[in-house]
Amino acid sequence: MTEIKEKSYGSDSLDNLIERLQSTSDPKRRYEYILWLAKSLPLLNEDLHLETTKVKGCISEVYVLGILLNGKIQWKGYSDALITKGLLAFLIKGLNDLTPFEVLSIDEKFIEMTGLSKSLTPSRANGFLNIFLKMRSQAKNLSLPSSNNE
Numbered sequence: 001m002t003e004i005k006e007k008s009y010g011s012d013s014l015d016n017l018i019e020r021l022q023s024t025s026d027p028k029r030r031y032e033y034i035l036w037l038a039k040s041l042p043l044l045n046e047d048l049h050l051e052t053t054k055v056k057g058c059i060s061e062v063y064v065l066g067i068l069l070n071g072k073i074q075w076k077g078y079s080d081a082l083i084t085k086g087l088l089a090f091l092i093k094g095l096n097d098l099t100p101f102e103v104l105s106i107d108e109k110f111i112e113m114t115g116l117s118k119s120l121t122p123s124r125a126n127g128f129l130n131i132f133l134k135m136r137s138q139a140k141n142l143s144l145p146s147s148n149n150e
Helices: 012-022 027-038 082-095 100-104 122-143
Strands: 062-069 072-079
Touching (some): 027 082, 072 082, 100 122
Antiparallel strands (some): 062 072
């Protein structure tokens, strides 16, 4: 009997993205995939580049916004740096269409499983984590009872 190792990081999309990155040990191929993802980033309108949507702790300009629609979060973002834009696209693709609770239940350790931290500079790896933490913070705010979410 063969044992099937299946580890879920919180969403099928996120699992698929991580699996894709784990399928190669070549850092150049991982970068190419991240850059390819950057092209698919759902853009955040410039009028939403606000302090409340800005990701702190990133060298580049990064903004992310989650909007609750029918109980699921739809994400949009912006980054002025191509690699960071790809990392943002990775997170948006992985966390899109999840409930706030599902986003909150994702352990940040999934970042290690991508294998990207080995090929990213420390500041980019830190930025990747900061983007995720900003998204989790927004998910927490969206999960709170509020008259705005009616």
